[in-house]
Amino acid sequence: MSDPGETPSDRSPARFAVVGRVNKGKSSVLATLVEEADNQRLRIGPTPGETTRCQTIPLTLNGETLVEFIDTPGFNQARQALAWLRAHHREEEGRARLEAVRQFVATFRNTEEFVDECRLLQPILDGAGIVYVVDASKPYRTDFVAEMEILRWTGRPRMAVMNFLSGDTSHAQEWREHLGEFFNLTRDFNAHTARFRERIRLLRHLLEIEDRHRGSIEKTIQLLESGWNRRREDAADIVINLLQRALTEKACKNASHEDTRRSHRRQQVEAKLQEEYRTQIRMLEGGQHARLSQLYRHPKAEMTHESGDAVLEGDDLFAEETWQVLGLAPMQLAVAATLAGGAAGAGVDLATGGATHGLGTVIGAAGGFIGALWKGRALAEIKIDHPLLGGGLNPGGVKLCAGPPKNPNFPWVLLDRALYHFEHLVTRAHGRRDRFVIDFADLTKAGEGSRQGYASRIGADERKVFGRWFDALSRGRAEAIGDREVFSALVQVLGRIETGELRVRSNGSLEEDC
Amino acid sequence: MQKPNPIPLPPSDPLTWSLVDLVDLEWQLALDAEVSAEDLWDRDRRISREQLVPVLGKELVPEAGREIRSCGLRLWLEEVRKSCREESVGEMVCHGRGLMALILGFIAVTAGSGLVFGLLHREWRYFNVVHFLLATLAPQFLLLLLLLLGRVWGKIRSPSHRSTSLWRNLLADLWSKLATHAWTRRLSDVALRARTGKLGALVRPWLVWPVARLTQTAAIWYNLGIMGAFAGILLGMDVRFFWESTPGVSAEEGLHQVVATLATPWSWLAPQTVPSLSGIHDTRIAVTGTEGGWHEPEGVRSAEIWVPFLFTTLGIWGLLPRLILLAFCSWQERRMLLRQNFGDRQHRELWRRLAESGRLMVNVTGPGDDAIVLCWGGVEPNPEELRPVMLQQLRLNPVQWFTAGGLDVTTDSVAIRSLANLAGEKSAAPLPLVLIAESWGLAPRDLAAFLTSLRKELGVSPSIRCLLIGEPKAGHILTPPKAEDLRIWEKFAADLGDGGFIIRPLRGIQA
Ligand SMILES: Nc1nc2c(ncn2[C@@H]2O[C@H](COP(=O)(O)OP(=O)(O)OP(=O)(O)O)[C@@H](O)[C@H]2O)c(=O)[nH]1
């Protein structure tokens, strides 16, 4: 923490009070900025006056506070307060005005009057910088001058943030002009749509108004950015974990010899086992998706599959329609399998010291191609593993295992769903308090038969890396190739989803719904 | 690691990885999978600060190279190990391997010497040379060939089939059986048992070379058993050597060819060890001639002809290849340990925790304006309606609702008890109470009695705000009280003498 240019005065935390008229989104701006999605801890609501007292939110590193934000109750009687200030003090420059505000707070602090004004001005008098939030989607009115004037009287560094509650930006210019008279800086920040980059930008603007604490604000930004990158890598590893386990885990069960000999009983046992397998994979997927949500501080994200009128009875991942629109198209699958098959065949060539003259590669590739074309059409049907040496050795019966679906699209579908989840998480502002529902049906609704997911649109090189790893996993040879390559490919893809470069082609559920 | 090391390492700590370390690392990572992210973060941040930073300093970055990571993880492992007193799992695996080597070695020596004793004709004390060579060398080479074919077959088979290779399955089975037998006695709960299976899958790739080494060691003992038993027999008794063929077939040439081929590696160095054609001829018998034993022709010492050759053959064709293979396996094992680049998922996750210079914590503790609502005298305002009013007029946020003062007097004591319980649960200051009452319905004695018993339970500390509402109008319960009613309540509060009881009339437009 010994950044160059840091002076001793920087050591105290940078403090910023978020102030403004009631119900204009102060708490929402702050919740989005510090990623607080829990309404118990940071209350947001349509009632004017939802925030009743100042709430300090420290950003700490190893116990040391770098930056502190203070959510405040909104201005309720700014005009009367200004009138009092004016009545008690002549217009003078500088300190006298600040003294007037100080006296105002001292006068009314323990009374029934100007409760909110006293509460919100206190942190400013204690030295906090000002972040003034307005709803710039509504027209500008002169009554806002009162609160802006009071803030100016405090003489503290101040910045105005234009939030857009209704998304209407037609008044923005008008607001910008008026705010410019009172504030050092005016910036947009939509509390319901701002993403990570916009949050960082807002923090950088704080640097412009509060230079004294440059060190701690810069440190905060740097930590946020490195944390964000680490999170992306964590997310990639969660997805890798999911895919790896989904492609290798099985549901196994001991069946009696009786069960396996009679064909109808065998079918029953197998069907039950397949259902068990599906449940197991759904749980696995749910668990890993929940970890993703936790990682991005959206623990309340709900995953559903409600295709409009008909709710698919829990069967989402393995539903036919899911498999038709997610993952890869048959031709893409075939190409991916060709590449993977060719790679495996090349292994044979190597093993035989080239004696097969590259025949292995060709045969492997062709086998992969044909196999994928053929199996790619099969649905989410599941492979039943029968024991290698028969059940003869085990007097109790045979061990039957339901393994990953034969359809090579399976990992791609899983990947698409995980990425869809990820896109929702990184685009959802924490300041929103409506239900956070990630509906996988949206993915399947849009396109009749055409692929909607990410997997079908990532670069061919990335697809090859994924394909080869999936192939190795399903052969039980993943240790040989490792998951480093697939990790960096996935981190790339996640980065592109974050920037919006890669987004789902669904019917716009990601758009801000005003 | 001959490369110049950029890191000043403590000289006592070699920072190299052994199989014990690798297994321990994987085991610890498997354990970590069940620990909460926050706890892991705390532990690893501490280790990073105290152990890694002093050694690695500025090199400790998320994108550090293989050597730095290897060094850092090794330090980490060393620190984590300190907290467990028992024998580590890695040591268990290696001790298991040692034990296995001992048992296998014993079996191998017994098998080798037993084979030699079996080949000796007890009664007439002679060895059939051809049988001896075939029995001692051929099975070994056959087995080796089979293993090799199995590997190639597995490689050829797998591109078109999804199943794993036969060897892998067998090894996995063996491993999981061993692991469960060896450990489940110590690892009682089911989760741990499941984990041993997982660990098995994790360390399986590393066990390939150690297991290969184990088999080669056993094979060496087998050959030593053969050679030892052979030497013992030669020392202890007078044995003769012959070979036989069906009468009429002249096989001397053929055998000589075989002998010469086998001896090529050393015949140029010690030609006297190779039996000559005449020597071979002298020790041949026809099958029919064995009745009643076989006797060396006059002037022929069959042992002198065959023993040097047989001994050298055993050494060169039996023992030496095993030694070479053992060396190869050891070299591969070491290479594997050195090449371990700690780039897999669990390693990456751990490294990210270790290398991140710090995590920004955002601590939002809640606004602290929660209050408990107590509806008095049968009023039941709609929470949805009351909440905004309370927020705006009392600056309090209702979180819990109770009723009292209704028809049933027992509800009063129930409410008081629940409130007392609630106050008991909260270690912090008790939540403020908001009593909602209709201004026109005051029964002073009743309410005073209630408040007295309430104070008895809760003590004096929580303030009780009394939100007064007026008569319901047009379906609205929340109307402001009349001025005259308010005066009655103010008198009541004054008489009550409770400083924490505050009258707050609902504000609004008075009709
Ligand atoms: N659509 C939309 N709604 C918003 C936005 N920001 C805030 N809101 C909504 O506006 C209402 C008020 O938001 P709050 O964040 O509680 O506003 P506040 O300024 O803290 O209000 P008080 O604490 O009552 O002073 C809530 O219902 C929010 O959901 C926004 O950017 N877009």
Ligand SMILES: [Mg+2]
């Ligand atoms: Mg608020």
